[in-house]
Amino acid sequence: MSKRLEVKIGKLTLKNPVMTASGTAGYGAELSEFFDLSRLGAIVLKGISLKPWPGNPPPRIIETPSGMINAIGLQNVGLKAFIDEKLPFIKKFDVPVIANVLGTTVGEYAKLASRLDEAGVDGIELNVSCPNVKKGGIAFGLDLKAFYKLIRKVRGCVKQAILIVKLSPGAPDICEFSRAAEDEGADAISLINTIPAMEIDISCRKPSIKNVIGGLSGPAIMPIALRMVFQASRAVKIPVIGMGGIRAGEDAVKFLLAGATAVAVGTAIFVNPRAPINVIEGIEDYLKRFNVEKVSDLIGGLQL
Amino acid sequence: MSSPSLFKAKVIKNARLNVEHFILSVRPEGIMPAAQPGQFFMLGIPGRLDPLLKRPFGYFRVKEDALEFLYRLRGKATAIMSVLDAGDEVEIIGPLGEPYPLPKPKKVPLLVAGGTGIASLYPLADAFGGEALILYGGRNSDELLLTEELRGICRVLGLATEDGSVGVKGTVIDLLKEFLAGKNKNRHVVYACGPRGMLKAVSELGLEGYVSVEERMACGIGVCLGCAVKTSTGHKRACKEGPVFRIGEVVFE
Structure with a gap:
């Protein structure tokens, strides 16, 4: 296969820069009915915690103009069931597997990371930006001191896998947090997670989702994501994985030009499960149309 | 499948x-x-x-x-x-999603539809080849659709409207209770599709059967977990483990 689309994240070489965004691809089984998962640059799986989590009570989602708000609350099978039941399936594909983890304490993150590293995942994405869980998670993504401490500890536990830190769009200074992740040895940062948001049903004067506040995703947030990826990528030397509203090759190219090394497709998968493939093909079309030799030539290629 | x-x-x-x-x-x-x-x-x-x-x-x-x-x-x-x-x-x-399971032999399928819930029960009635009983309710006559066609694919069609413009005046639950009065409940397998309140009421009658729920969905294929339904064994996906659930499985609040 042509190496035209190849990019590198830490020691990991991706055959193309397109991943799934955590929480939009489950653990792979459902999407595999729609396309060959081996075509992805990497698959980022649904976030997992130490113990199974039931998630938030329904209703959990509401559509808003060009986007949606969700408060799933990290419903997941827990670390043990993930390693025993979910990981073997996805490892059958020729695709780097990135596990997304969320803990309520530094110790939980560390345990998750070291167990998954031993279990042979290719990457670990630290979720310090989920707006929908009560404890932990986003608290680490908004407090710089706690953030430093967390990444230092987890870095020490991860030997084989690459370590990615997923940043919150609510971070007081995205550049500062990006540099902190880099300083503590993260191989990459990913952004943005969903943006805290809400919707109201005026017929019953109630919030549209039970959790009241959820995370906004989809094309509605793309300009914000693009701006933050642009800022973050200028603050660090490690690769940035950009996401937020990407649904076509053109969108991905914008993120690459803004400074992302790779991109993730999220909400667009809900609309069309083959969206990541459309994005890969759209990037290829762009390279041909504009006579660009390889995708890595686009990274940070924005002309100011 | x-x-x-x-x-x-x-x-x-x-x-x-x-x-x-x-x-x-x-x-x-x-x-x-x-x-x-x-x-x-x-x-x-x-x-x-x-x-x-x-x-x-x-x-x-x-x-x-x-x-x-x-x-x-x-x-x-x-x-x-x-x-x-x-x-x-x-x-x-x-x-x-999961389809409606077929009834055990000798059980009579009893289909209970509220409003556009008839859309999913129509092909089920058709599959029973004229053996099914259908109870169908809506707020008014405009909400009772395709009644002539339905008559042709079922044994009995009972209608109810809240405004009394067609059939019995009341809800389909009133009709169902009236239908069951004095009968042996165990002869039937109920298949219900309609608004949440209707499914809740059907579930409280001690009947054997199934309800088909309607939830907001983002993906429909089981990856977003947005359509979670509270069940006696935890959250389940309406799109994957459902939309059809055994009566008693869904916890209606």
């Missing part, structure tokens, strides 16, 4: 039954998907940003090489759907 696919389809016609109700007929590119009663499809207009997500519609029927969807005007998405014209393109994912 056939696995779901993603396909484009061309609108053949979009027939208005009355003020709020329509039947959209589409011809899929490629082969006609083999859906079973109780399953559903996600339907949307490709490339649109608002509404962005597809919407779930119960499998209604295949007629004259067209896949048909029975729907009611409810919001932005169905309003846009209602102005689709012959030749327009839609994008569909399906068939999705």
